[in-house]
Amino acid sequence: LNAPSSRTEGIGELYDSDASLPKHAPAVASYTLRARLDPQRHTVEGEGTITWRNASSVPQRELWVHLYLNAFENERTVFLRTPHTGFRGRSRAGSGSIDVTRFEVRQMGNVWPTSPTTPGDPNDRTDIRVALPREVEPDETIQIDVAWTAHLPVITLRTGYSDSFHMVAQWFPKLARLEPDGRWAHFPFHPFSEFYADYGAYDVAIDVPEPFVVGATGAIEEETRAEGRVVRRYRQADVHDFAFAAWDHFEEKTAVVGDVTLRCLYPRGFDAAAETELDAAKFGLGHFGARYGRYPYETLTIVHPPPGAEEAGGMEYPTLITTGGAWYAPFIGVHELDIVTIHELAHQWFYGLVGTNEHAYPFLDEGITSYAELEAMEARFPNSSIASTLGARIGLPAVYRAGAVGAVAHHGPIARAASEFATGGDYAKLVYFRTATLLTTFERVYGSELVQRAIGRYARQYRYAHPGPEELLQVIGEVMGSEAEDELRQALFAEGWVDYSVDDLRSEPRSTRGRWGGEVLVRRMGTLRFPVDIDLQGADGSVQRVRWTGEDGATRISYQGTSRLIGAVVDPEHRVMLDDRLDNNARAVSSSLYGPRVLEVGAFFSALGLSVLAP
Numbered sequence: 001l002n003a004p005s006s007r008t009e010g011i012g013e014l015y016d017s018d019a020s021l022p023k024h025a026p027a028v029a030s031y032t033l034r035a036r037l038d039p040q041r042h043t044v045e046g047e048g049t050i051t052w053r054n055a056s057s058v059p060q061r062e063l064w065v066h067l068y069l070n071a072f073e074n075e076r077t078v079f080l081r082t083p084h085t086g087f088r089g090r091s092r093a094g095s096g097s098i099d100v101t102r103f104e105v106r107q108m109g110n111v112w113p114t115s116p117t118t119p120g121d122p123n124d125r126t127d128i129r130v131a132l133p134r135e136v137e138p139d140e141t142i143q144i145d146v147a148w149t150a151h152l153p154v155i156t157l158r159t160g161y162s163d164s165f166h167m168v169a170q171w172f173p174k175l176a177r178l179e180p181d182g183r184w185a186h187f188p189f190h191p192f193s194e195f196y197a198d199y200g201a202y203d204v205a206i207d208v209p210e211p212f213v214v215g216a217t218g219a220i221e222e223e224t225r226a227e228g229r230v231v232r233r234y235r236q237a238d239v240h241d242f243a244f245a246a247w248d249h250f251e252e253k254t255a256v257v258g259d260v261t262l263r264c265l266y267p268r269g270f271d272a273a274a275e276t277e278l279d280a281a282k283f284g285l286g287h288f289g290a291r292y293g294r295y296p297y298e299t300l301t302i303v304h305p306p307p308g309a310e311e312a313g314g315m316e317y318p319t320l321i322t323t324g325g326a327w328y329a330p331f332i333g334v335h336e337l338d339i340v341t342i343h344e345l346a347h348q349w350f351y352g353l354v355g356t357n358e359h360a361y362p363f364l365d366e367g368i369t370s371y372a373e374l375e376a377m378e379a380r381f382p383n384s385s386i387a388s389t390l391g392a393r394i395g396l397p398a399v400y401r402a403g404a405v406g407a408v409a410h411h412g413p414i415a416r417a418a419s420e421f422a423t424g425g426d427y428a429k430l431v432y433f434r435t436a437t438l439l440t441t442f443e444r445v446y447g448s449e450l451v452q453r454a455i456g457r458y459a460r461q462y463r464y465a466h467p468g469p470e471e472l473l474q475v476i477g478e479v480m481g482s483e484a485e486d487e488l489r490q491a492l493f494a495e496g497w498v499d500y501s502v503d504d505l506r507s508e509p510r511s512t513r514g515r516w517g518g519e520v521l522v523r524r525m526g527t528l529r530f531p532v533d534i535d536l537q538g539a540d541g542s543v544q545r546v547r548w549t550g551e552d553g554a555t556r557i558s559y560q561g562t563s564r565l566i567g568a569v570v571d572p573e574h575r576v577m578l579d580d581r582l583d584n585n586a587r588a589v590s591s592s593l594y595g596p597r598v599l600e601v602g603a604f605f606s607a608l609g610l611s612v613l614a615p
């Protein structure tokens with residue numbers, strides 16, 4: 001099911017509908033855990049059993065275990081020593097860690113190393129190799145009894161506490177994913193990186209003081225109260241992570257869409273925000289379900305963190321998303337909560353259900369999610385603008401374009417590991433904005449139905465199957481043809497860019513009275529090629545539209561008309577959103593002709609200097 005070995009035409013069509021969706025994920029790494037929250041000490045005492053199957057074809061003498069909270073234990077960890085300006089998250093060292101006190105493989109004994117560190121990096125303890133006394137054969141299952149204490153950090157990137165609010169994420173010893181060829185996909189926790197894990201079944205009992213309301217991955221099975229504490233047991237199969245929020249001040253609203261129970265947990269005074277988020281999620285479950293395959297879970301929990309805990313917002317976990325957060329898009333001002341909710345919900349597909357390697361290829365996670373978010377926002381608020389400034393109305397695609405073009409395009413390829421981006425700004429702009437702008441360009445050039453069918457087929461075909469970039473490219477090729485596949489490959493892997501310009505324009509009277517001739521020189525610079533329209537405008541108001549494939553880098557277009565040729569615009573409907581510069585797309589005999597129209601989107605936003613959006 002993972003990497004198809006050959007390209008078989010026609011097979012993919014099966015995945016244009018939900019009929020062939022797999023019912024369940026292969027259960028590879030399952031966790032039965034008990035977590036006791038101490039909200040005064042901000043610790044979680046954990047214990048339980050991990051059941052792991054060697055799903056690769058190679059016997060294994062080792063396991064790899066992520067201890068993500070150790071990223072916050074000192075200033076010298078990979079996470080904290082890497083400058084991450086331009087991206088979300090401020091972290092305080094010394095306030096987060098995880099101590100594993102038991103790691104016993106049944107019939108093998110305690111296998112936890114005595115002083116575990118990330119290989120070759122004594123300052124980091126987020127990526128731990130555990131040697132086994134004997135091989136685990138392919139398809140063999142082992143059980144590991146674990147116990148640990150998680151010290152939650154002051155709320156930082158995604159996780160931690162703020163007063164009595166606790167966002168408990170990346171909180172237990174987490175097995176890395178073993179690829180089918182027997183290689184472990186493991187990595188130290190890097191500030192630009194998210195996660196990667198195998199699917200399994202989670203059964204987690206969460207023990208909190210009586211007044212605490214809990215929102216967690218999965219559906220609640222039972223609730224027992226004793227001695228001022230309450231234990232709630234949550235179960236969820238077919239997921240690759242588990243997170244929960246606990247707070248003694250949550251308000252709650254619920255809703256039902258089809259088979260899914262939605263629950264929004266939020267701070268007092270945020271009722272309107274909660275309604276907006278529930279409405280957005282209801283819309284999104286239907287919209288994304290139709291586009292990318294049915295949402296297979298019974299619950300969706302939305303957590304709106306309280307003021308002071310905004311950094312916990314704008315994050316995705318299986319069946320649980322977090323919203324809000326003024327840091328997210330302060331300049332947008334319109335539909336902000338819709339955007340965050342829709343974005344995080346889209347992650348249930350592009351992250352949750354496909355299970356891509358977020359460290360190796362963050363664009364498959366955040367980039368495709370940003371595209372899905374744009375597409376859904378345009379569907380939910382047709383022809384709406386999200387900002388209105390200086391008389392120009394700006395749509396969300398234009399905002400993302402502004403963060404995606406120009407010099408950014410030359411800051412390296414999109415398709416690479418999170419740790420390979422030089423700055424947080426490069427990461428956010430290339431992974432989020434440029435990927436979304438690239439797929440939006442594909443929609444406008446090749447047709448939105450084709451792109452939607454391709455991404456829908458990809459999402460269904462690789463549900464629970466951990467696809468990589470080649471699987472995406474193959475589906476694009478199947479649905480949209482080899483030209484589109486080649487352009488996408490170039491754009492993802494090779495710093496592909498494009499800039500169309502009208503470089504010359506002249507016009508003179510013909511010998512026949514009342515007839516004019518002329519010529520326009522149009523260029524395509526860069527390595528990407530998209531077909532474009534070129535409008536030739538006559539002094540009498542006439543417009544002649546000419547199509548150009550973009551081949552050969554330049555074309556001379558001759559003009560015949562009944563009035564003088566006074567202007568030309570390449571790509572007048574602005575389909576090529578990736579076009580590096582818009583100010584050279586038009587040329588006129590009189591400079592006032594196109595100024596405001598062509599410049600409205602591009603110039604305004606390049607002058608604005610976008611703050612970074614990176615949920």
Ligand SMILES: [Zn+2]
Binds near residue numbers: 344614615
């Ligand atoms: Zn995201």
